[in-house]
Amino acid sequence: MDNTQEINYSVIIKNNPDNETISLINSYWSYNKGEFINKPKLLANEKNISLYDLILTIKEYSHVDLECNCGSCNETLKQEVTSQTQFISILKNLPLCKECIDKRKLKEEEENKRLIEIRRKEYELAEIKFQQQKAFNSAIERYKETRIHEDEARFMIHFINTCPNRISLSYYNENYLNFHKLKLLELIHIEENFADEYAVISYPEELKDLLVREINKNSLGTKPTIANTWSRLSFLLEKNKTYRNIHTPRFSGTLLIKEDVYLEKGTKCLYGVWDRDHDDAWLTLTPTSDIIVAKNTPIHKEPEHIRDLLNRFLDNPENRDY
Numbered sequence: 001m002d003n004t005q006e007i008n009y010s011v012i013i014k015n016n017p018d019n020e021t022i023s024l025i026n027s028y029w030s031y032n033k034g035e036f037i038n039k040p041k042l043l044a045n046e047k048n049i050s051l052y053d054l055i056l057t058i059k060e061y062s063h064v065d066l067e068c069n070c071g072s073c074n075e076t077l078k079q080e081v082t083s084q085t086q087f088i089s090i091l092k093n094l095p096l097c098k099e100c101i102d103k104r105k106l107k108e109e110e111e112n113k114r115l116i117e118i119r120r121k122e123y124e125l126a127e128i129k130f131q132q133q134k135a136f137n138s139a140i141e142r143y144k145e146t147r148i149h150e151d152e153a154r155f156m157i158h159f160i161n162t163c164p165n166r167i168s169l170s171y172y173n174e175n176y177l178n179f180h181k182l183k184l185l186e187l188i189h190i191e192e193n194f195a196d197e198y199a200v201i202s203y204p205e206e207l208k209d210l211l212v213r214e215i216n217k218n219s220l221g222t223k224p225t226i227a228n229t230w231s232r233l234s235f236l237l238e239k240n241k242t243y244r245n246i247h248t249p250r251f252s253g254t255l256l257i258k259e260d261v262y263l264e265k266g267t268k269c270l271y272g273v274w275d276r277d278h279d280d281a282w283l284t285l286t287p288t289s290d291i292i293v294a295k296n297t298p299i300h301k302e303p304e305h306i307r308d309l310l311n312r313f314l315d316n317p318e319n320r321d322y
Contacts, residue, residue: 007031007091008067009081017061025062028054028084036084055083066090072100132204135186152178153211156188160208165200172199173247184254194247233261237273237281251281272314286313 011029013022024047030037038046044054064081071094079095081087096104155178172179172192179201182188187207191200237251269285276282 007034009087010065012063012065013061014063015061021057021061024054025058028058029062029064031087036087040084058083068094070094070097070100072096072104075099129204132189132202150215152181153215156182157208157211157215159201160203163201165202166198167201169194169197169199169247172201176249192247194244231286233285235283236276237283239279239281270310270313 027038041051044051059082066079066081068077070077075097079090183190188203238253240249240252243250268288270288271285274282
């Protein structure tokens with residue numbers, strides 16, 4: 001409390017006390033340079049009364065109207081005071097006017113709402129992470145049964161090490177197959193935003209360690225010692241019912257490989273796509289070594305005699321699986 005500040009107050013006498021009581025009241029409320037001249041205990045001893053009786057007398061026959069400034073906006077307030085302790089407390093901790101009280105209350109309510117919203121978002125984030133972790137744990141159970149090539153694993157490790165979670169749509173499309181495969185395994189989550197042309201890739205923290213561990217164990221990309229020979233692979237391509245534009249695949253779905261099939265690096269295959277009912281399509285892959293040895297070029301660029309042979313092969317109903 002600033003002892004130099006001017007204090008405006010009025011002692012109010014009430015209930016018609018006698019002159020001796022009025023003198024006691026004036027002595028009790030005497031105030032100068034930031035402090036009361038007469039302390040209650042000393043004044044009670046001087047008047048030969050108990051401290052309790054002194055306090056009761058002061059409250060019964062007097063109070064003080066104290067003028068002070070609002071603790072926030074400096075508006076002048078008038079406070080009714082019944083004791084020296086209350087008087088000093090008000091000057092040390094200036095009260096607030098009604099308008100400032102309302103403003104503070106509103107501010108506290110807004111702060112509470114903000115904290116509640118933060119907690120809600122934290123809870124939602126924790127729930128998302130929990131679900132991702134749950135899906136990740138399930139994916140690990142299927143992981144060793146899934147054919148993930150070493151280059152796919154190394155791509156994702158490189159992505160985790162060097163790329164932000166938010167990437168451009170062009171980069172996403174360039175690496176769509178890698179991302180999509182990991183998504184199907186529920187190892188990553190993809191949020192696509194075609195309007196603003198970006199995608200957000202999120203994944204559990206453990207994903208990198210899992211991929212590194214599997215690579216180090218040479219469990220990825222290892223050529224099997226025994227593999228079934230094959231002469232044709234055929235797939236039904238179902239129309240993507242959520243197709244929106246060129247950034248989404250026209251056909252999408254999952255394929256169940258019922259037995260081990262080894263595709264050796266450098267194998268050249270003849271592929272063909274036929275229209276099916278409901279806008280679906282049928283894709284077949286046939287090693288050209290089963291038909292003819294040729295360079296890796298589109299059919300229309302092959303020599304005429306080879307082109308005719310390949311087209312006859314594709315046109316032959318006996319070479320179709322549908």
